[in-house]
Amino acid sequence: MDFKKKFFSKSIITLLVLSLVTPSATSSADSPGWVKHEGLGSFDSVAASSDGSKLVAAANGGKIITSTNFGATWTVRESARNWSAVASSSDGTKLIAAVSEGLLYTSTDSGATWNPRGAVHRWISVASSSDGSKLVAAHEGGYLYTSTDSGLTWVQRDSVRNWTRVASSSDGTKLVATARADQIFTSSDSGATWVARDSVRLWRSVATSSDGTKLAAVVYGNPGNIFTSTDSGATWTLRASELNKYWQGIAMSSDATKLVASSYMGTVYTSNDSGLTWKTDNTIENADGVAMSADGSKIVVGAPAFIYTFGIASAPSATPSPSASTPSTNYKWTLINDSCRCQSIASSTNGEKLVGVVSGGRIVTSTNYGATWSVRESARNWISVASSNDGTHLVAAVQEGQIYTSTDSGMSWTPRDSNRRWSGLASSADGSKLVAVHDGGWIYTSSDFGATWTARDSARAWTSVASSSDGIKLVATVRDGQIYTSTNAGATWSPRDSVRLWRAVASSSDGTKLAAIVYGNPGNIYTSVDSGITWTLRASELNKYWQAITSSSDGSILLAVSYMDTAYLSKDSGSTWSVVLGIPDGNSATASADGSKLIVAAGDGLHTTASITAAKETLKPEAAESKGKVSVKKVSTSKYTLTVASKLPGVAYEITATKKGKTTYLYNGTTDSKGIAILTVKANLAGYAVAIKFK
Numbered sequence: 001m002d003f004k005k006k007f008f009s010k011s012i013i014t015l016l017v018l019s020l021v022t023p024s025a026t027s028s029a030d031s032p033g034w035v036k037h038e039g040l041g042s043f044d045s046v047a048a049s050s051d052g053s054k055l056v057a058a059a060n061g062g063k064i065i066t067s068t069n070f071g072a073t074w075t076v077r078e079s080a081r082n083w084s085a086v087a088s089s090s091d092g093t094k095l096i097a098a099v100s101e102g103l104l105y106t107s108t109d110s111g112a113t114w115n116p117r118g119a120v121h122r123w124i125s126v127a128s129s130s131d132g133s134k135l136v137a138a139h140e141g142g143y144l145y146t147s148t149d150s151g152l153t154w155v156q157r158d159s160v161r162n163w164t165r166v167a168s169s170s171d172g173t174k175l176v177a178t179a180r181a182d183q184i185f186t187s188s189d190s191g192a193t194w195v196a197r198d199s200v201r202l203w204r205s206v207a208t209s210s211d212g213t214k215l216a217a218v219v220y221g222n223p224g225n226i227f228t229s230t231d232s233g234a235t236w237t238l239r240a241s242e243l244n245k246y247w248q249g250i251a252m253s254s255d256a257t258k259l260v261a262s263s264y265m266g267t268v269y270t271s272n273d274s275g276l277t278w279k280t281d282n283t284i285e286n287a288d289g290v291a292m293s294a295d296g297s298k299i300v301v302g303a304p305a306f307i308y309t310f311g312i313a314s315a316p317s318a319t320p321s322p323s324a325s326t327p328s329t330n331y332k333w334t335l336i337n338d339s340c341r342c343q344s345i346a347s348s349t350n351g352e353k354l355v356g357v358v359s360g361g362r363i364v365t366s367t368n369y370g371a372t373w374s375v376r377e378s379a380r381n382w383i384s385v386a387s388s389n390d391g392t393h394l395v396a397a398v399q400e401g402q403i404y405t406s407t408d409s410g411m412s413w414t415p416r417d418s419n420r421r422w423s424g425l426a427s428s429a430d431g432s433k434l435v436a437v438h439d440g441g442w443i444y445t446s447s448d449f450g451a452t453w454t455a456r457d458s459a460r461a462w463t464s465v466a467s468s469s470d471g472i473k474l475v476a477t478v479r480d481g482q483i484y485t486s487t488n489a490g491a492t493w494s495p496r497d498s499v500r501l502w503r504a505v506a507s508s509s510d511g512t513k514l515a516a517i518v519y520g521n522p523g524n525i526y527t528s529v530d531s532g533i534t535w536t537l538r539a540s541e542l543n544k545y546w547q548a549i550t551s552s553s554d555g556s557i558l559l560a561v562s563y564m565d566t567a568y569l570s571k572d573s574g575s576t577w578s579v580v581l582g583i584p585d586g587n588s589a590t591a592s593a594d595g596s597k598l599i600v601a602a603g604d605g606l607h608t609t610a611s612i613t614a615a616k617e618t619l620k621p622e623a624a625e626s627k628g629k630v631s632v633k634k635v636s637t638s639k640y641t642l643t644v645a646s647k648l649p650g651v652a653y654e655i656t657a658t659k660k661g662k663t664t665y666l667y668n669g670t671t672d673s674k675g676i677a678i679l680t681v682k683a684n685l686a687g688y689a690v691a692i693k694f695k
Helices: 003-008
Strands: 034-037 043-048 055-067 075-088 095-107 115-128 135-147 155-168 175-187 195-208 215-219 226-229 237-239 246-252 259-264 269-271 290-292 299-303 306-310 334-336 344-347 354-357 359-366 374-387 394-406 414-427 434-446 454-467 474-486 494-507 514-518 525-528 536-538 546-551 558-562 567-570 578-580 588-591 598-602 605-608 628-636 639-646 652-658 665-670 676-680 689-694
Touching: 043 290, 043 299, 055 095, 055 299, 095 135, 135 175, 175 215, 215 246, 215 259, 246 290, 259 290, 259 299, 344 598, 354 374, 354 394, 394 434, 434 474, 474 514, 514 546, 514 558, 558 588, 558 598, 567 598
Parallel strands: 043 075, 075 115, 115 155, 155 195, 195 246, 344 374, 344 588, 374 414, 414 454, 454 494, 494 546, 546 588
Antiparallel strands: 034 306, 043 055, 055 075, 075 095, 095 115, 115 135, 135 155, 155 175, 175 195, 195 215, 215 226, 226 237, 246 259, 259 269, 290 299, 299 306, 334 605, 344 354, 354 359, 359 374, 374 394, 394 414, 414 434, 434 454, 454 474, 474 494, 494 514, 514 525, 525 536, 546 558, 558 567, 567 578, 588 598, 598 605, 628 639, 639 676, 652 665, 652 689
16 A cells, blocks of 8 residues: 555545435444444544534545434435535534535534535645634645634635644634644634744644643654644654554544544554553554544544444434433423512523512522522612623623622622613623623623723614623624624624614524514514524514513524513524413513523513422512512502502602603502502503602
8 A cells, every 4th residue: 555645645545325324333343432333434534512422524525424413323414525624613513624626614503504615725624613613724735724703704824835634722712733744833823823843744633622732743654653742832742652653633632631543554542641651442444533522531533434433331322322412492381470570681501590680679699590589789770681601700780870790699799880871781601701782872892800891883772782602702783773793802893684673682602693683563583593694584473572582502492572472482593483371571581501491581470491499589679778668469450459568657658660661650659557559550560660769
């Protein structure tokens, strides 16, 4: 065999015919844990989601195949091309694939559909940030190219070299690339500049830890060695010098403790100690592409005729392992009576920690999925609230007031910035990057947990804002205006779609899938799968006065609530919608990351899909200065019983009922001996914040 030919050519192995029949799998790779998937093809490149459940493989001269159950079953995708490389976002939703002497292709739906990108080059390798927004591609005999908008546009980088592989840190900032008969090159600024590292060798492939500090690279024979670095490529250490192989591919866990390397005319080797020692326990020959789950427990290997997986306890079946099971979406709703009529509500990613704000009332928090609540801060005209993933860092805004932040899950709050007509808030996953919109003013961003703020874009009637988990991709809506998107943390903004009565917007964690609602006349729902560049009208028959919308982290589950109507749920990213019975006059909504736990603040209380087992605590709006409390009980559509508990018998008071955008109703009266007043009104007070003010 001509080893030189194998290195320079990616198409010497004849591809086995791919059929649409689900390939079978057998546990015949000689070692427990390894599974061989029959009759697939010759795959030079493979990639995996961080949990290893979603896999993608690209065949040189064949098609792309994907799996959503750890390789148990596979689906044939796209057309037969000379696929040379493939990479995946951490959730397996956003993919990029490269064609040698062809184009780049991207997918935002786990490989179901693909869009051509870039220009025709001899593409040889691609890599992706964890959210799929920052990409890097290598042109063999050409340049490196980077993208910050999920592949829509590309920028040429560095010099013409015989590039072989590229790898990226999870945030897309630290990059590393190998070149044949050249050096290793690293970048710490998302590819803007590159530094040459180590010596000239036949570098074949490279891998990086999630933070980009730990690297591993392999050399293709003569001699074939493995090298590792613990300082982002500044220095390199030779590993396993006795393993002189024609190394093909290498992958590592997110912390770089576990490594896997493939070799031509040899087997697959693994290391559990950051490359200090290596072993082989399989008969996988001539392997090329390798990928590994974030924790290193699951491996996928591409080889001639077969794909091999490691880490499934037994031979795979059509049912994924429990760790990858889909959250239940057969929702059972529970009404938490007498809870706050929240103007805005936010949730931690697991749905356990909740925070709500009441217009004209207080902030309320829960640490048990809404079973019990604690009253926080002072009574103000709260308008919006947002939460970090863990529910520790919170931000709340007062209409015609300040922004307030909390670092202890809402126990204490610090006022920030200036008094403005705030209308919406959003937070990054860690709570460090915040964005706030001023109705009739500017957009404001903060990168230091709200300590300082920077004015962005122009004065508009902003109504809502949403953020990707990293705080880089933002989307905001304007009343009687357009939708605006940003891909650089708010520094610049681009107008999208048409002028409408945009009311609210929601975003997936990677900022790719968006959903926005229009407040009546007609009231519609729109979705986008390309970070807001294009929008699709959904459920046109649902002409509602939409109030709020929320999304699961992957954008598949959407919940929209409407004024003087009910809530609607979609389990397919907005394609179809079903009514959620028993939730009248919704005002705000939030969802856990997996979409299994939903909560709606409606006219009759909070509705939740979480299992409520703890004792419920009755929450009543409180009066200023804690002089008394007022609870409201609906008697009929136009009659309410207001029970006033006063510390000062016979004190005169005013009762107000307020809802954003609606009239404030004022009722005067004095307490009787029992502290009860019967008031007949002409309006339905569902969803109004009721407060008492003592004279």
